[in-house]
Amino acid sequence: MKSVKNNLPGLILNVLLIVLSCPIMVIGWWLFMNTSVLINTGPDGCGGEVVNGVGLGIICAGALLMVVSVVGSIYYCCRMCCSSRPCLLTLSFWFYVVFMVLFIIFNLGFTIYTLADTNQGFDSQLWNETQTCMIKSDICTKFNPKYLNNTLEEHLTAIQSGCCKPSDDCGFTYSSPANWTAGKGVSDKNPDCNAWDNDPKVMCFNCDSCKAVFADKMNKMYKKFGKVNFGFIALLIIAFAAYLVFREDDNYTSSNQTTGRRAHP
Structure with missing residues (x-):
């Protein structure tokens, strides 16, 4: 017992x-x-x-x-x-x-x-696989157009901010979610400025800012x-x-x- x-x-x-x-x-x-x-x-x-x-x-x-x-x-x-x-x-x-x-x-x-x-x-x-996934899921084309104004930053997720738009110090001019125009004084100090492309399959998916978010x-x-x-x-x-x-x-x-x-x- x-x-x-x-x-x-x-x-x-x-x-x-x-x-x-x-x-x-x-x-x-x-x-x-x-x-x-x-x-x-x-x-x-x-x-x-x-x-x-x-x-x-x-x-x-x-x-x-x-x-x-x-x-x-x-x-x-x-x-x-x-x-x-x-x-x-x-x-x-x-x-x-x-x-x-x-x-x-x-x-x-x-x-x-x-x-x-x-x-x-x-x-x-692994990053190539992640890029392919982001392109297929259209994470950069799901913005609501009414939010795309001067307060754009307030309505973006961290991933959208890092992967779907160029860095602020690049001096790009916003035209549409997938169209940013490079100005004359594009920064050479930030490699992400040259990595940006308006192609929906490229955008800033190769940017260091995008990788940093993930x-x-x-x-x-x-x-x-x-x-x-x-x-x-x-x-x-x-x-x-x-x-x-x-x-x-x-x-x-x-x-x-x-x-x-x-x-x-």
Whole structure:
């Protein structure tokens, strides 16, 4: 009875973690399938190639958490029901330790990798795919004409401002959403001025300002993910450390009880 009382909290915790792993995998799948919601550039979800890795990583983390929790549940069941079989207890314990350590290492490594990978920016192939997506989704031709006046900047999204119009310091004159006339004093200091083209398939999609907008969105999203994941890892480490302390204390108590019984037959 005492064995059940001592190990029931651990069993309940692992069952709760099994339940928690299910929505984690669902969230990962949702992120993997709905990149357009995060990037907010249209139904095609431009830039989603970068985001898909986050969703896939969360799915793997949820699956590994479920495996860890199942092994932990088996271990606690063995402690309650099979305490007379030390070999089985030892085997289940080390399975639990190995899977827990793997889960922590995977989460930590994945978080560091995604943050480092995002800071490197877009490679040429990925940016070409993003450009193609933006052209297909017509993000630069969906302005409402009534907003295109002297307060144009107030009605543009960050992506439209960075990718659909030339930089203000270029000195271009606005004629229509896809027609800007270059003045005599075009700035040579800003390379985006020469990258601009009135062609709807070119516009400012090759501009550094356009790439910077996407890079900024990716960095913000990955930083939020990283903070949440690091917090989750910290909680797991604390919980696992507390479990090891509790196990050691439980073993010490059991050993003292056994010694006491032997000393007083």
